[in-house]
Structures are given as C-alpha cells and as structure tokens.
Amino acid sequence: MIGDREETxxxxxxxxxxxxxxxxxxxxxxxxxxxxxxxxxAADSSRPRTVVDLSEVEFADSSALHALLDAQxxxxxxxTVLVLAGPLQVEVRRLFEVTNAGPAFRWAESVQQGMTx
Numbered sequence: 001m002i003g004d005r006e007e008t009x010x011x012x013x014x015x016x017x018x019x020x021x022x023x024x025x026x027x028x029x030x031x032x033x034x035x036x037x038x039x040x041x042a043a044d045s046s047r048p049r050t051v052v053d054l055s056e057v058e059f060a061d062s063s064a065l066h067a068l069l070d071a072q073x074x075x076x077x078x079x080t081v082l083v084l085a086g087p088l089q090v091e092v093r094r095l096f097e098v099t100n101a102g103p104a105f106r107w108a109e110s111v112q113q114g115m116t117x
Contacts, residue, residue: 009021014055019042028059032061043074063064083108083117085114086107086108
C-alpha cells in the first residue's frame, strides 16, 4: 500500500510458480509505465506463466495495449506464456476489438482458468 490507497499494479507468485499481475485502476499514459515494467519483470523472472487480471480495469488506452504487446513479445522470447484474464469491462473489450489486437494474446475468462489454459 502507498499511504491509504491501493497500489495500481500488484504482482504475486502462486505456489505453482505462476506470476499473477492484478490491475486495480484504469490503464492510461499515467499508469501504463508501471504496468509495462511489471509485465517485463514477469517475463524476465523465468516463471513458466504470467496471468494478467484485467477484470477491474474499466478503461485502457493505446499505452496499455502497447505495454501488453511488448509483454507478449518478451514472454515469447523468454519461452513463457502470457495470459490475459477477465471478465473484461466493455471499454477494455472494445480496445481489443477496434484494434483487432485480440488474436495476439491467449485469453481466459478468469485468473483461475488462466492458470491452466
């Protein structure tokens, strides 16, 4: 925690070695740099899988999409799996639909499902 507010991006490792990145805010030019650093650190961690929980994100812009695409490339280069988990809010789903970026990622309906897909 930072003061009285919850951190925007939290990364944790589960007992099976999966990195779970939970996002607790909108993803825009102010929050995406921390998000990107967390995702790239996960790719560098040698953990077999990273699951990104986007279920609490109500808005994401192109900076968030850029961070996710960079993370996908980094995970692929590291030989690890990146999974985006929902359920997605309407505005976030729309970002992936409008940009046609959805097929670039592995998707899961929940974090739990993302740990095994």
